[in-house]
Amino acid sequence: MANNTTGKIDRRRFMGLMWWGATGVLALQTLGATVLSLWPRTRAGAFGAKFDIGKPADYPIGSVTYFSQGLFYLTRVRTSDGGDGLLALYRRCTHLGCVVPWRKDEASEDDLMEEGRFNCPCHASIYDRYGVVHGGPAPRPLDLMAIVQEGDRVLVDSGNITERTTFVDSQVARV
Ligand code: FES
Structure with a gap:
């Protein structure tokens, strides 16, 4: 019984960590894409170069x-x-x-x-x-x-x- 309870708590905690991890990765990707899109870029041979x-x-x-x-x-x-x-x-x-x-x-x-x-x-x-x-x-x-x-x-x-x-x-x- 005690083992089952511990197992449930561990699974919950694990799922929670997974959720936060996935959310964190998604947030970082979004932030990275936003920063890149705002960063001024100049391609060689194009207007601005x-x-x-x-x-x-x-x-x-x-x-x-x-x-x-x-x-x-x-x-x-x-x-x-x-x-x-x-x-x-x-x-x-x-x-x-x-x-x-x-x-x-x-x-x-x-x-x-x-x-x-x-x-x-x-x-x-x-x-x-x-x-x-x-x-x-x-x-x-x-x-x-x-x-x-x-x-x-x-x-x-x-x-x-x-x-x-x-x-x-x-x-x-x-x-
Ligand atoms: S005269 Fe060149 S845009 Fe009007």
Whole structure:
């Protein structure tokens, strides 16, 4: 009899421990999944990562090169002191966020080339190679992504985006 009672208590205790154990494991899994889903992740080669542009000399003045994975255009522009350098323009229209395509055959809005500008298809905002607005409702120039040097590599950091109100020389990466 005493053995049976002890056996029942042990079984109950065992079942209780099993239940708490299973509940604990489930809670930990849920917590882990939640933390992982909130943790900022950046995949190499995807928007948010850094992109190696190769040799800066491969981008002549007036050129506009699209990096589809990074969602930016790399343009080489002139500065007021006669120098030049690169801008990485985020392709997102500053009006309502549409993707802004480059139109190489449209009349240019800058003095670097005769043709080429950005035309937003949504409400007709127009930007030049500096990302500066020349028409439409866009309230400010295209946003800039940071251009950084790591050793002898030049990278565009698509996770480092800056808004601006106008173009100034200091925005140009002299590479
Ligand atoms: S979203 Fe580009 S002009 Fe409106």
